[in-house]
Amino acid sequence: MTETAAQKAVCVYCGSSYGEKPQFAEEARKLGSLLHSMKWKLVYGGGTTGLMGEIAKAAMGPEVDGNVHGIIPNALVSRERTEEPSEKHEKKNSVSSFNDEIKKSVDNHNGSTPLSHEYGTTTIVPDMHTRKRLMATESDAFVAMPGGYGTLEEIMECITWSQLGIHQKPVVLFNMDGFYDSLLEFIQHSIKSGFISEKNGRIIQVASSAEEVIDKIQQYVVPDGRFTLNWDDEHQESK
Template identity: 65%
Template structure:
């Protein structure tokens, strides 16, 4: 039905305040596992990151998952992966100190020296991009990915998984920027929107590269594909 994909998913390392966020992350991961698609993500084992990674790996741990995480975000303390630790992470975003334990149950993990290396590697390993609910990092990553498409650095699908209207205000901002003449109407089509795991897959599989993007020559970034 669809070609095999390597999908970069940006999402929170916390669970958020609604149980449905974790439920949707798990459902999308299970669908990736079923399709044999590869998940590329930020390497966390907590929050939505951990949820989608473990679901993509599947119960037999035979899924395809690549996590890319900066060295500074890795927890190495012996007791960091205890049940008590994970329960504290689940309770509230205020308890999350930004670090994460490593575990083979979440797929292959590559530790890199910094955030810039992480983002570049995640992009190189992917041919589709999805944003789920998250915080500053998620927003920064997906907006950079959208900008890369606008500049012609890549021509891959970019999908906002708009669970329970989470991205409604961002979509309104994009509409406002189009109305005010800062984003062209055609470039507004770079961003696709889905509300179910099946729709995420459909938007990726049937993505049409919008006309009107910049056709610049890129040396370093050009390897992402056009």
């Protein structure tokens, strides 16, 4: 990893749940801590639960002096915190206890999240479209950690925007513990089947550690072969 680098704003998409493996939360904290140490800005979906909460709190740092901007639709904001896995799961040695706690969180999660200054500055927007546009225009790079439907939709849209020539920003899959292996297989299948060009397949960079995520962002080379369409104001905003 390069020792000195210009400060960047990195948009990270990830789940509002923890997932079934403690490693997911651990790696989220590592990336958040690394962003904090580099004084890079984290742009994310504004949640304080699951992997969202883990990376945001880590990016704020132990002195709560980091640069974190959460962007969340009003409909997803909860005024009261419900019982959920918290820092106490880090102290448990029992994998089964962790998994039981995680299952309860996923089953009982209604999609809303509480807000707290410990997770940075939060902007509440009226809808998902506004959220995604603001996250995109404010960021210099896009990273996907493990997540569900929302995470997949968001990172795929960023990939598509790059293919269409709307932006030239790095797109990185943080493939911790092989989480995105099946998606990468699908992409290779689409390339072999003639639906994605080999060059556009290079839009996506893959990292397996927090340090590699930073390396992929710093060393990103915009691939040839993307569309060169005129997107007027949108094209200029997203560069």
